[in-house]
Amino acid sequence: MPLLWIVLSVGMLGQSESSESARENKIQKIKIAYMVNFIRFTVWPESHLPNDDSTLVISMIDNSGFAQKIQGSLSKAKINQHPIQLHIIDELKITDGQIHEEQKNKLLASHVIYYRNAHKSDIEFLTGLQDQPQFLLLGDMKDFAEHGGMIGFKESSSKVGFYVNINAIRQSKIQISSKVLRLGTTVR
């Protein structure tokens, strides 16, 4: 029973929303905050993110409207000195077992791919984009990490946590600090 939950308690007050949508809004904000933390503690290969001020590209696969909501604010942000560029992809276009070339190029240029509500088969397409991916692959789907994603969010009744797939991360070209990995739940 974490003390901060109950003892120091100024908390749990605040916004006036008191509906399921308020809860959902809070969860999404927490996930974005997680994503910012993951980016802060990730190192990309120099060939992919050459300079301290190189633009960091986040591709968000989402057709819920959430990505549009945060696009404005994220695009104004800098993380570790990197300006942020957000690409929104409504859904993956797959024909004959291949992701459309234009989408594929966008995804390969990305440093972070955040797939909200992914399908299992789509994860395989994403992990198959490169033998050694140069992007951080995040997702919301239950068992996202178990199915090959690198970090998958998990929601319980009261907390938002995350699973990490150490094998998938080790097979990539990116380096994520163990500060991140040790605080998540490892899946095998």
Added chain:
Amino acid sequence: MSLKSFHRGYITTSLLVIPLITLVFATALQAQTDDLLEENSFLNMSIAELSDMDVSAVTGATETWFRSPAAVYVITQDDIQRTGHQNIADLLRMVPGVNVAQVSANSWSVGTRGIQGQFTDSMLMLVDGRSVYDPLQYVIRWDTQDMIMDDIQNIEVIRGPGTTLWGSNAVNGVVSLTTKTAEQTQGWLFNSVFGTQLEPIVSLRYGDKINDNTHFRVWSKYANRNSLVHEDGSDAPDDWDMFRAGFRLDVDAPNQLNWSIQGSFFHTDRLGGDSLLPDPTTSFATNYAITDGRISNGYIQATLSQQSNEENKWTIMTSYERSNRSTHDGFESLRDMFEIDYRHRHTINQDMLLIWGGSWRYTSDHTEASSAVAFIPQDKTTNLVTGFLQGSWQFMDDKLALVLGTKLEHNDYTGFEYHPSARLSFTPDINNTFWSSISRAVRTPGRVNSSSQITPFYADTGLLAGGPPSGFIIPIQIGSNGQELSSETLFAYELGYRTHLGNDWTIDWTGYLNRYNNLITTSDTNFGQLTNDLEGEVYGSELSVTWIPSPTLRLEAGYGFSRSFMHGNGESSYENSFPVNQFHLRSYLDIGQDLELNAAMYYVDEVEIQDAESYLRLDLGLTWHVNANLNLSLWGQNLLDNQHSEFFDNDRSMEVSQIPSSVFLRVNMTF
């Protein structure tokens, strides 16, 4: 004006003036609020804070470390892995203002806020909400606080009073350890640590799921720890081992109902130590004895919680513990403890929250006296009944928060006690928090102060009278001798400030003034008589600075300053019982994907009355992540000197145990 008067006046004035200054300063800072960060107040939180965020409380983001109106420090699993400590007491070395002094290989004294005795008696410790404070001896026994280190989720340490919610004895601080859920510990874990002081520690754990909502783990750990050394390099007689095993079952039932059952058993009959036992045949003589202590302990705990609707969340926890302990001097105790604790959080409206609850603790003990220690009566049953109410209000668009609360309790030693506190925080933007608090806290005398009789030696009545020996020898005893003792009381005043400077720096400062009354001590005029005739002031400051210059490097420094001034009987045993200055610096460096280089340096001032010289300690560790399932760590600890002492209990031992430099290798496998 005396120095003491000056200090008191200076501190009191500061406590009045600083909040005004900070309020003005904070108001000016409001203009600097970043639009983006204002939109998402979670963005400045660490991963550990986000993991702790309760999303079932749909009303905001303020239950965080950064906004909390108390001196809180959180030790994460990453800190545990990167500091190399292999016991829970040593982990607390990284908390600014907390002094950890190792007394022997199996005994630690942990203190904060300027007061420290041989044991940890003014701090409370909770493990998953269950108190592990020993109700017989009124201390935290650090030798029994152990588990698989990988299974710790985090350790939250509150410096300062926590009695409003947790009751008597959380006078100077609370240590709350939270273990991982069963879902977080799935699969096999094998962990082995072996080295010059650890020979070895072996842990094995298996976790699995029964269905998607039901997870469990079973585990065991054997730790064989080497002795410390005497000044001449010879082994101290304090080597020890301990075997423990446990389980945990977690169920996420429908309707947001969660329940959990966990239990553990541990045993040792090799708790090495020495003692000076009184010789009943010779005046003022003691006999030196080396003996092994013995402990058998088991507990079971069940926790049920539910977010019944948007406004209400409740938790009920119940536990039973049986402990059998035989100390080095031959004193034996058998203790049973049953506890039930209920807590309820009720959101009144968007600006007001109530937390209330109650508990009942039943303790029964049986003791067997040794030649040095006796409890009178030999058997005792006690009940502790408590209730608390705390309200939180927020003003100025959540920027200003007020927390008022009190705990009421009834114990069998001093009757009714109350523990009120008032806390105020001001968060003009997500980069700055100012806070202050006033608390009244109480430490009750308890079984050890009211019932124990310690016999340091026997004496001839003739010699005692200043004449020739009479041949009639009586025990000289320390105890309350039937005199009722009052509770020790504390009025604590705290101020704090936290700030994020850019994305890379976090600074956390706390200042405090503690005024103690009725401290229990031995009388200067009536030898051996425990009295409440000591009072005093302690003031100090704690500072933590974190710098994360790159994704692969994190640096953290901590500083603690403390001065104490005592007046009355036995002041020498309290005053200067704590280091005036403490400092530490830690560095976590990732080298590529597979290597970590971690370092920690600790400086602690001398503490004369404990024969502890100042020391500088350096720990260095290299970790190699061989693959996703295997990592190896090589650690060197206390690398700057061959050995040093941190605490000498000269009432019980002939020679001080010193902590030697050491190396160990850690193998961690998951599959």
